[in-house]
Amino acid sequence: MALYAIGDLHLSHGIDKPMDVFGGKWVDYMDKLTQGFKVLSEDDLCVMCGDISWGISLEESLEDFRYIENLPGKKILIKGNHDYWWTTVSKMKEFFEKNELKSIDILHNNSFNYDDVAICGTRGWLSDDKLTAQQNAKITARELIRLRASLEAAKDASKILCFLHYPPRLGNIICDDVISLLNEFGVKDCYYGHLHSEGHRLATRGVHDGINYEIISADYINFTPQRVI
Numbered sequence: 001m002a003l004y005a006i007g008d009l010h011l012s013h014g015i016d017k018p019m020d021v022f023g024g025k026w027v028d029y030m031d032k033l034t035q036g037f038k039v040l041s042e043d044d045l046c047v048m049c050g051d052i053s054w055g056i057s058l059e060e061s062l063e064d065f066r067y068i069e070n071l072p073g074k075k076i077l078i079k080g081n082h083d084y085w086w087t088t089v090s091k092m093k094e095f096f097e098k099n100e101l102k103s104i105d106i107l108h109n110n111s112f113n114y115d116d117v118a119i120c121g122t123r124g125w126l127s128d129d130k131l132t133a134q135q136n137a138k139i140t141a142r143e144l145i146r147l148r149a150s151l152e153a154a155k156d157a158s159k160i161l162c163f164l165h166y167p168p169r170l171g172n173i174i175c176d177d178v179i180s181l182l183n184e185f186g187v188k189d190c191y192y193g194h195l196h197s198e199g200h201r202l203a204t205r206g207v208h209d210g211i212n213y214e215i216i217s218a219d220y221i222n223f224t225p226q227r228v229i
C-alpha cells in the first residue's frame with residue numbers, strides 16, 4: 001500500500017473542453033494520465049489536489065468520475081478553483097453512491113488516516129488582484145476555517161501531511177495565515193497544484209519556515225502521480 005498525490009487532472013470526458021489545445025505537455029494529456037496511473041496498485045491511495053473536472057455539475061462530470069473510478073486505487077478529492085461541479089459533501093457522496101463510484105471520497109473539513117499519518121487539506125487561497133482586500137480576506141478566512149477543521153480532525157496522528165490546491169507561497173505572495181496554521185499543527189509537508197506551464201517557474205519547492213513544499217500539478221509531474229509515502 002502506498003500513498004500518491006497529483007493535482008490538476010482537468011478532465012474533460014463529458015464536455016468538449018480538453019487541455020490539449022494548450023499544446024506542449026498537455027497534448028494527449030488524458031492518455032498520459034491513464035498511462036501515469038499505472039504506477040498505482042488497487043490497494044494504493046491517491047490524493048487529487050483540485051481542478052479535477054471541467055464539468056459544471058455533478059452530472060456533467062459523471063464521465064470524468066467514471067474515468068477516475070476505473071483508475072487503480074482509492075482516490076481522495078480536494079476542490080480546485082475550476083471544480084464548478086463541487087457541491088455539498090452530502091450531495092457529492094449521495095451522487096457517488098447512486099452511480100456506484102466506490103473508490104472516490106472527499107476531503108473537506110475532515111481528514112483521512114494512512115497508517116498513523118493523517119491526510120489533511122483544503123483548496124486554500126492566494127490573494128487575487130482583481131478582488132478587493134476585503135473580498136480576499138473573506139475567502140482566506142473561510143479557507144482557514146476549513147483547514148483548521150481538517151487539521152483538528154487529525155489531532156491524534158503522529159504526522160500530518162497537508163494537501164492544498166493553491167500554493168501557500170508563490171513568488172513574493174506568501175499566505176502567512178495558512179503557513180502559521182500549518183506550523184501550529186506541526187505540519188512539515190505541504191503538497192499543492194494549480195500552477196501550470198510558465199507558472200511552474202514561480203513554484204516553491206523545498207523547505208521554507210520548517211515546511212517542505214512540493215508542486216504536484218499534473219503537467220509538472222508528467223501526468224504520473226507522485227509517491228508521497
Ligand SMILES: [Fe+2]
Pocket residue numbers: 051080081082165193194195
Ligand atoms: Fe487551479
Ligand SMILES: [Fe+2]
Pocket residue numbers: 008010051080194195196
Ligand atoms: Fe489547474
